[in-house]
Amino acid sequence: KNEVEQSPQNLTAQEGEFITINCSYSVGISALHWLQQHPGGGIVSLFMLSSGKKKHGRLIATINIQEKHSSLHITASHPRDSAVYICAVRGGNLIFGKGTKLSVKP
Amino acid sequence: DTGVSQDPRHKITKRGQNVTFRCDPISEHNRLYWYRQTLGQGPEFLTYFQNEAQLEKSRLLSDRFSAERPKGSFSTLEIQRTEQGDSAMYLCASSLGGGAADTQYFGPGTRLTVL
Numbered sequence: 001k002n003e004v005e006q007s008p009q010n011l012t013a014q015e016g017e018f019i020t021i022n023c024s025y026s027v028g029i030s031a032l033h034w035l036q037q038h039p040g041g042g043i044v045s046l047f048m049l050s051s052g053k054k055k056h057g058r059l060i061a062t063i064n065i066q067e068k069h070s071s072l073h074i075t076a077s078h079p080r081d082s083a084v085y086i087c088a089v090r091g092g093n094l095i096f097g098k099g100t101k102l103s104v105k106p
Numbered sequence: 107d108t109g110v111s112q113d114p115r116h117k118i119t120k121r122g123q124n125v126t127f128r129c130d131p132i133s134e135h136n137r138l139y140w141y142r143q144t145l146g147q148g149p150e151f152l153t154y155f156q157n158e159a160q161l162e163k164s165r166l167l168s169d170r171f172s173a174e175r176p177k178g179s180f181s182t183l184e185i186q187r188t189e190q191g192d193s194a195m196y197l198c199a200s201s202l203g204g205g206a207a208d209t210q211y212f213g214p215g216t217r218l219t220v221l
Binding site for chain 1: 108139143146147148149150151154162195197199208209210211212213214215217
């Protein structure tokens with residue numbers, strides 16, 4: 001069993017839909033990261049959080065430390081949001097989930 | 107563009123050849139990380155440097171792999187006697203320092219194909 005599990009693995013949405021990607025982890029952590037990876041490999045850090053909730057534009061990330069669970073929400077999704085979203089947790093080094101591939105159709 | 111660059115972006119080589127990749131981190135960052143990512147998987151930690159010191163190596167890093175950061179700035183990752191299983195995206199990241207507040211900035215990656 002992977003230490004970081006993401007769901008769903010693949011997600012197709014229509015433009016404008018509200019999207020939720022989930023991340024569960026089984027190890028003790030000091031922080032959790034949400035990353036965005038576009039085709040071609042480039043990875044961008046979206047959020048780093050250790051408690052509560054963070055918001056940046058149309059993106060919202062929440063974490064529940066007791067339940068070892070985090071969610072990434074995208075409001076009013078747009079085709080340019082299409083990417084792989086990766087959850088990574090920091091215990092010692094970063095441990096990554098396999099990613100959720102999001103496709104937003106116009 | 108995160109400010110971290112990697113070269114080359116793509117490398118195709120024949121099995122048994124040696125390859126070397128370079129990573130140039132953000133200049134004031136003292137930590138540099140190497141990761142490997144295979145298709146459909148998340149990145150996996152390989153090794154990291156604090157300045158020029160290599161502080162940790164994953165067991166994924168076999169003796170065919172060697173990484174250096176000679177002056178605490180750019181880093182190289184060399185793979186000797188490449189195997190088809192080495193085909194992957196090799197990602198480099200840099201950060202200001204450790205701790206829970208540390209944010210890593212990723213380069214675009216080097217995609218290696220071993221024929």
